[in-house]
Amino acid sequence: MPKDHIDPIAALRENTSVPFERARAMPTEVYTEQSFVDAELEYIFRKDWYCVGRADALSAPGDYVACELAGQPIVVLRDRDGDLRAMSNVCLHRMSTLLHGRGNAKTIVCPYHAWTYNLDGKLRGAPAMTKNEGFCKDQYALPQVRCEEWLGWVFVCLDPEATPVAAQLAEVAAKIEGYDMANYSEAFYEEHVWDTNWKVLAENFMESYHLPVCHAGTIGGLSRLEDMICPPGHAAFNYHTILKDESLRIAMAHPSNDRLEGDARRTTYLLALYPSLMITLTPGYFWYLSLHPKGPGQVHIRFGGGMSNDFAADPDAQDNFTALKTLLDEVNVEDRGCTEKVYRGLCSEVATPGHLSHLERPNYDFAKYLMARIDAGSSS
CATH class of the missing domain: 3.90.380.10 (Naphthalene 1,2-dioxygenase Alpha Subunit; Chain A, domain 1)
Structure with a gap:
């Protein structure tokens, strides 16, 4: 029964x-x-640290891995300064997800309208936006997410107050x-x-x-x-x-x-x-x-x-x-x-x-x- x-x-x-x-x-x-x-x-x-893999798999500038953590699309990558960083993996235009799986990217290009971001998340370029008087490229940057490396492991966390x-x-x-x-x-x-x-x-x-x-x-x-x-x-x-x-x-x-x-x-x-x-x-x-x-x-x-x-x-x-x-x-x-x-x-x-x-x-x-x-x- x-x-x-x-x-x-x-x-x-x-x-x-x-x-x-x-x-x-x-x-x-x-x-x-x-x-x-x-x-x-x-x-x-949404509160604890989630592991996306090993740091040596993200060794070169532009190496990245995408994940979804508690419904939030995130990308973790090695930036041009050699630092690991995590950020929102959602375009700031019409909100497509940006990168998928694991790979290497010189820039982050939206697959929907080709808005393009630098590896630090700042908007680099956006086609056909010159006629919108309110648009300012410098005002766009992908939100950053906490990212830490520990003994070769790469972790991300959505909670800014989480213990390291x-x-x-x-x-x-x-x-x-x-x-x-x-x-x-x-x-x-x-x-x-x-x-x-x-x-x-x-x-x-x-x-x-x-x-x-x-x-x-x-x-x-x-x-x-x-x-x-x-x-x-x-x-x-x-x-x-x-x-x-x-x-x-x-x-x-x-x-x-x-x-x-x-x-x-x-x-x-x-x-x-x-x-x-x-x-x-x-x-x-x-x-x-x-x-x-x-x-x-x-x-x-x-x-x-x-x-x-x-x-x-x-x-x-x-x-x-x-x-x-x-x-x-x-x-x-x-x-x-x-x-x-x-x-x-x-x-x-x-x-x-x-x-x-x-x-x-x-x-x-x-x-x-x-x-x-x-x-x-x-x-x-």
């Missing part, structure tokens, strides 16, 4: 009031109700100092849309409890549940760690790396930087997902990865990474299948959240973060 209508925010508040030792998965309404997506966009994605990224993630930087995360180069970047809720995919990343089953065809056999450590989360992030098998050489610290010692040389960090940047960081390579909701039942995914520059001079580094990328693609196929099945199950009239394993501690902390952000936003 159909469920009675339940306020998803009230349901999450009750869910997160329980200590972790008795916690259950989040209520189904948190994933399936449009009203909860609206709250997320208003109180989370480096301050929010200082504890992360301290934990992974020996990896030198800024010293990794992106080797691939893709964008995808999957038919699942963004939180389902985020939670799937946050726990490795599913690895032996969901990834039985790829990495599941190398995933020992007893080696997984899931400490309590922090205000702006959670993480867990896995010890990698030394048979995957590019997951180990390079012989020249004198920053890591002992088990740290084969430890993988799975970092969930709130709200939606998920990073698998090994001493040799990294890959990431940056997520944004597209309604309750779809998620936009920025998927990228690359190698530590410690491996750059190794003659077999590219072959090893090509093999790794093939593996990551296969893992993604498995994750897509699992997470889309979860969303279909969440939409069932009889779906009921079960108790969490100790290996799902990050999921509990994620739920607490969501509730805290929504409560803080709605009460301000």
Whole structure:
């Protein structure tokens, strides 16, 4: 029989009031109700930092990436002074969006009427405007958006009052100092849309409890549940760690790396930087997902990865990474299948959240973060 209508925010508040030792998965309404997506966009994605990718992918003047953040079209680019900047990606004439995807542009040209902007956002030229007496080119400049780089990652934020990224993630930087995360180069970047809720995919990343089953065809056999450590989360992030098998050489610290010692040389960090940047960081390579909701039942995914520059001079580094990328693609196929099945199950009239394993501690902390952000936003 159909469920009675339940306020998803009230349901999450009750869910997160329980200590972790008795916690259950989040209520189904948190994933399936449009009203909860609206709250997320208003109180989370309009307020927190969103990652658009790696800085080394925007290395030359004019390199850009476009995104939509909480309904706002934004472009992030490297300007002629070599600085990263973010700005509105909407023309100031008839309001077409300007740049799309990733690429390089000497100037920003509107695809509708060819109004043209410099890389700092100032209007450079506008055809056939000389007969409008009120038009003054110098009065037009694309609105700027906050943009920060942290350890090689590029973030944007719509809230001028948000705490800087480096301050929010200082504890992360301290934990992974020996990896030198800024010293990794992106080797691939893709964008995808999957038919699942963004939180389902985020939670799937946050726990490795599913690895032996969901990834039985790829990495599941190398995933020992007893080696997984899931400490309590922090205000702006959670993480867990896995010890990698030394048979995957590019997951180990390079012989020249004198920053890591002992088990740290084969430890993988799975970092969930709130709200939606998920990073698998090994001493040799990294890959990431940056997520944004597209309604309750779809998620936009920025998927990228690359190698530590410690491996750059190794003659077999590219072959090893090509093999790794093939593996990551296969893992993604498995994750897509699992997470889309979860969303279909969440939409069932009889779906009921079960108790969490100790290996799902990050999921509990994620739920607490969501509730805290929504409560803080709605009460301000």
